[in-house]
Amino acid sequence: MNIVDRIVLQGEKEDEGKRIDVFLASELDYSRSYIKKLIEEGLVLVNGKNVKPSYKVKEDDEVIVNIKEAEKIEVVPENIPLDILYEDEDIIVINKPQGMVVHPAPGNYSGTLVNALLYHCKNLSGINGILRPGIVHRLDKDTSGVMVVAKNDKAHMSLSNQIKERSVLKKYVAIVEGVIKEEEGKIEAPIGRHPVDRKRMAVVQDGRYALTLYKVLERFKNNTFVEATIKTGRTHQIRVHLSYIGHPVVGDPVYGYKKQKFKLEGQALHSKVLGFIHPTKGVYMEFEAPLPDYFTRLLEILRAEKDRD
Known part of the structure; x- marks a missing residue:
């Protein structure tokens, strides 16, 4: 059997007592029936062992989901420039x-x-x-x-x-809709699959713990330039959390405004700083990615708009 994808998840306090098939269906882009099939085929391991679909998740459980090849897959090297x-x-x-x-x-x-x-x-x-x-x-x-x-x-x-221990520094910058009044704040709200639209994430009561810290870098007429540091790594976390407090990321086609003022190719969200301990050198290393052109252009537009008033 050819395994093409291996997904590793960890049970957390809020996952205690959930059936393993329910837990995985809420975390992954697969139906509960497909998850159940994977479990029955021995492709889901909890702490290295096979379990039944009725298994109740415990905090700190290591859950490995193996996705088998459904069709002939070939991922080929391509000469695409890298920064x-x-x-x-x-x-x-x-x-x-x-x-x-x-x-x-x-x-x-x-x-x-x-x-x-x-x-x-x-x-x-x-x-x-x-x-x-x-x-x-x-x-x-x-x-x-x-x-x-x-x-x-x-x-x-x-x-x-x-990443599991939440010791990696992940600092983003974003341009959001509306003017945030406070200088800084935190968004502590659980994130899980949207109850209706399975392709979206949302703040839901039985979701997984998520924490985002933010601070205002610059205010404009109708927008705010913010820095966001995530302490957890949930899918779409910053986009969901900022939308949840009423300030979605500009250009976000999923969680943002339906009518977009600026003609962007996607959300104005940039992973600016990443810091971690080097795996073999054992020293802390921090890397910063400069703002891309699309982001700086939007900032220039917003500053010019602000200066005109």
Whole structure:
């Protein structure tokens, strides 16, 4: 059996007592019936062991979901330019452009960051299977900025553990709708799958703990330039949290305003700073990705609009 994707999750306090099939269906883009099938085929392991669909999740459970090959898959190296901020034999730090998908998925096997990495690097960590080699964390397609990729399994495990322990510094900048009055604040609200639209995330009562800290960098006539630091790494976390407090990210096609004033290709959200302990050197390293052109242009427009008033 060819495993093309391996997803690793951890049970948290708010997951205690949930059935494993319910827990996984809420976390992944798969139906509960498909999850149940994976469990019955022995492709879901909890703490290294097979379980039944009725198994109740416990805090700190390690849940591994193996996705088997459904069709003949070939992820080929592609000569796509990369903006490399740092590279050694263990890791490669990339400034990902807006519009680039991080890893292949069914129906989209080319033009991704993984295709580019396979061309550039001789080796990548194999922990996450064929579709996501080296991918320790990800950025949304239309979120630009810094991310780290593991070149070997040792580096992958070290970085994954740091992310799990919430010791990795993840600092973003965003331009949001409306003017935020307070200088700084925190958004502490659980995030899970939207109860109706399974492709969206939302603040839901039985979601997973999520914490975002933000501070205002600059105010404009109808918008605010903010810095957001995430202490947890939930899917779409910053986009969901900022929308939840009434200040969605400008250009966000999913969580933002239906009518967009600015003609952007996606949300004005940029992963600016990433800091972690190097997997083998054992020293703290911090990387910063400069603001991309689309972001600086929007700031210039907003400053000019503000000056005219």
